[in-house]
Amino acid sequence: MSEQGFSTRAVHAGYEPDPQTGAVNVPIYASSTFAQDGVGGMRGGFEYARTGNPTRQPLEANLAALESGTFGRAFGSGMAATDCVLRSLLRPGDHLVIPDDAYGGTFRLIDKVFTQWGIEYTPVAVSDVDAVRAAIRPSTKLVWVETPTNPLLNIGDIAATAEVAHSAGAKLLVDNTFASPYLQQPLALGADIALHSTTKYIGGHSDVVGGALVTSDEDLDAKFAFLQNGAGAVPGPFDAFLTMRGIKTLALRMERHSDNAEKIVDLLSGHSAIGQVTYPGLESHPGHVVAAKQMRRFGGMISVRLKGGKQAALDFCARTQIFTLAESLGGVESLIEHPGAMTHASTAGSALEVPEDLVRLSVGIEDATDLLADIEQALG
Template sequence: MSDQKLATVAVRTGIDSDTQYNAVVPPLYLTSTYSFPQLGEVPTYDYSRSGNPTRNTLADALSTLEGGAGGVVTNCGTAAMNLLVSALLGPDDLIVAPHDCYGGTYRLFDTRAKKGDFKVCFVDQTDPQALADAFAQQPKLVWVETPSNPLLRIVDIAELCAAAHQAGALVAVDNTFLSPILQQPLALGADFVVHSTTKYINGHSDVLGGVLIAKTEAHAETLAWWANCIGATGAPFDAYLTLRGLRTLAPRMRMHEENSAKILAYLQQQPLVGTIYHPSQPEHPGHDIALKQQKGFGAMLSFEINGSMAQLETFVRELKCFSLAESLGGTESLICHPSSMTHRAMSDEAQAEAGLKTTLLRLSVGLEDPDDLIADLAQAFALAAKEAV
């Protein structure tokens, strides 16, 4: 791993590397194919699905930030997840996943398991006995999401990895909510780390992407082979845009967190706000673990409306500075209703098992002036309060 600080790695990777014209910013390689020097001599790059200089620069930057041996940039976060299970699991292999994971993750694992591609066990990973029972089934892979989406539950990565390894399983951690600036799962014992680079890493809600980073060179080589085999690699232009976003990741994360803390303090005083889910709160079950393994609490928070669905609908409808949309991590603030949006692929029973209520709202706090965000929330709450219960 580089001995440079993370912010420096995010900014400097690829800078001043052009040897042809000495461009400070690395050029974008849009070519689909490359010339062979001569018959029988295979060049470094032959076809852009297999390898591309722009995409590789992004992969190198993200791998360095996470302390990995290598990574594969994919066309979206779901593709990164699919790449991992395609490379590692067969029909008789078991993956243990959190019961409260992102809806798209649940859909992928559940659907492929029903096809017979592998087996899946969804468990409450904050329950030691549930985990022990799952590990007794000798899983091949354990999938971890911390903080979880959308309830921001926290699991002890180091403790879980130790138990999983003892059971003979590999561990992959979805680090999308925090980014490598605030959490580095590989240093805590994980074997793989996954990001939807669409979110904080790109940070501008204008490109899809994902990355899968391996702790060892052997696993990195396996993932690269499979990525080429199944066509999971990302487009060069998307990688170029993501590299541009990456260069401001560290200062963006600081401002996201600052704004989120102010929003949280405001929400704690509102009568229409019920339970708030954010690990910075001392009463949060994962607060002490978060202090130990994270460098910050992040900018995602969820809360339940302490009122009727009509009041929830009015509140969401009247917001002007929070767009009703899926995704997260962009410069703009978003509000999401998980049960009908990001997690609608889960059945009502699965949502209830995960503790996901229809009154839950999730905020991705952006980079607007926090006073404007709070004023917007205040006027929407005021109108919602007038709604008949």
């Protein structure tokens, strides 16, 4: 049989109905340990839930299938997955390249923790392949790309960046959180690792925190598996169950997120209070051509800059009624936030500091007419 379609994989990959009960959904195995048939005689390969759990295992297989990879590893958060990669691949004296508008949590971990252990980093515009090439040193072991980036929605050319990284002997990681596996397939474009905060679009319901790493490189997976078990930042069985439940509707949700976002972009682009709209689907976006090449659609994230500066941005955030003022993104509900004071506060005073007039929208799956009316009244 030829490879199944995305939605079929999302619903079925990694799990067959339970042979004893016929349960069509993955059971929640709330057990910390598993009986053995004699010393070393594990049933189904399970001995201790930090090492492996029968609810987490199908999730990991499903994540690998969604990213068209071979190996999937689930973590207790996106930052736990980030930490696993950094500790697996970097040693004192090593260097990595990161986006110059990286997610604030990624920047904070690298800048405040890993630099204390002798790791060096260079922020660079991921949209500029030549700049990435120039930033690479002999000690560079990892090129870290977000595309679209958080929160400025810049676009990196995954295939071109993979060639640059590999020619220098470095690995390429793509944080695919904003796009989701439905909209973008980094491994198929040459990336070595796809990373997700599964808290976001993959889970999709703002009710579970998690992270994931997917690769087709057996040696990389062995390193991730060692730290996943050794450090123990794993999701519990209920978290794994909720994430699996969310995945089943990922394709449907991403289509609706994209539909709604496009309508909102049309409104914002012509609004007198808005100075700039950033969305990869706009032909005026500098990365539009690359995004159109490597993404199925352009997603549900929009960034805008207000003509009235910081106070206008804060007022916009305060006045919405359907868009909830909250951190995070990718859930079924629409969210609004001020990155400079919220998700990216850690970048203040650094090369990664975000504009104070910037507002980030995570467009949900509500009725578009209601979302448009909410924005109109909030900007009114």
